Amino acid sequence: xxxxxxxxxxxxxxxxxxxxxxxxxxxxxxxxxxxxxxxxxxxxxxxxxxxxxxxxxxxxxxxxxxxxxxxxxxxxxxxxxxxxxxxxxxxxxxxxxxxxxxxxxxxxxxxxxxxxxxxxxxxxxxxxxxxxxxxxxxxxxxxxxxxxxxxxxxxxxxxxxxxxxxxxxxxxxxxxxxxxxxxxxxxxxxxxxxxxxxxxxxxxxxxxxxxxxxxxxxxxxxxxxxxxxxxxxxxxxxxxxxxxxxxxxxxxxxxxxx
Numbered sequence: 001x002x003x004x005x006x007x008x009x010x011x012x013x014x015x016x017x018x019x020x021x022x023x024x025x026x027x028x029x030x031x032x033x034x035x036x037x038x039x040x041x042x043x044x045x046x047x048x049x050x051x052x053x054x055x056x057x058x059x060x061x062x063x064x065x066x067x068x069x070x071x072x073x074x075x076x077x078x079x080x081x082x083x084x085x086x087x088x089x090x091x092x093x094x095x096x097x098x099x100x101x102x103x104x105x106x107x108x109x110x111x112x113x114x115x116x117x118x119x120x121x122x123x124x125x126x127x128x129x130x131x132x133x134x135x136x137x138x139x140x141x142x143x144x145x146x147x148x149x150x151x152x153x154x155x156x157x158x159x160x161x162x163x164x165x166x167x168x169x170x171x172x173x174x175x176x177x178x179x180x181x182x183x184x185x186x187x188x189x190x191x192x193x194x195x196x197x198x199x200x201x202x203x204x205x206x207x208x209x210x211x212x213x214x215x216x217x218x219x220x221x222x223x224x225x226x227x228x229x230x231x232x233x234x235x236x237x238x239x240x241x242x243x244x245x246x247x248x249x250x251x252x253x254x255x256x257x258x
Contacts, residue, residue: 003047006034008056019056059097063178064138064226064255066102073101074110076117084121084134091132098133100177105141105152108168115172122175136177140226142168143191144206145182148231152206160185162194173198180226182207183217196221203255206231207242214245218252228254 005019010030020029020037029037067073068087071080091099103114115137122134141152143160158164160181169176178201181191192202204217205226214222225232225246233241246252 001047005049005051005056007053008051011057060095062096062099064102065099074103074106076114078117081121088131092130096132098135100135100138102138102140105156107156111168112170115175119172119175136175138178139176140180143181145208147208148206150231160191162190165191176200178203180205184209184213192220192222204242209242211240211245214242218249223252225254227257
């Protein structure tokens, strides 16, 4: 069955638009004038949805959600799997189509336990229900600067080196999509290239990095900043720091707390 969505605001379009969805569920026309759209099926009734000026867009992709419905993702265990599905359904109704559950700093053992739960849950996610999908996991720590740790517990922060990174990833490196690190904690420079070789996006955050240290990390493959302006020095005209380096480096994306 075909469908017209009328009086919609659409990203990158000016004014209200009308959207035609064909019988394969694909948008095949967007136009300001309804009469210019393809004809609707008329049996039994034309399907028209008037959204009265609301936005129609792709679902959001959130790269950092630390929990939902009273559950911190760092605390996930196998008995939470039904609640994980509830969280996915809740997020879908909030406009989130895909997301990365984000784990804060904790013990290596607990990280491994939590990753094992997501490794079981993610392949079993149903496609048919209205539900946000988990793409993988974001590790926010434990390789953070103690001076900018925020709510991350000091006792579980680890030195940034290749041995510790491999231990934290364990058997779940393919599950981890983003890891937040403070680049100034490593002097050798081998961690970021290793993570990129595992197809893990490296994001800089909870950091005291200078502009030079941040720029070096970007040159080695880091490409994001975690919650920019938070848990890092602010912009200063004499000390541009991590923020200054990120804002002038092409291809670096800054995450913001919404």
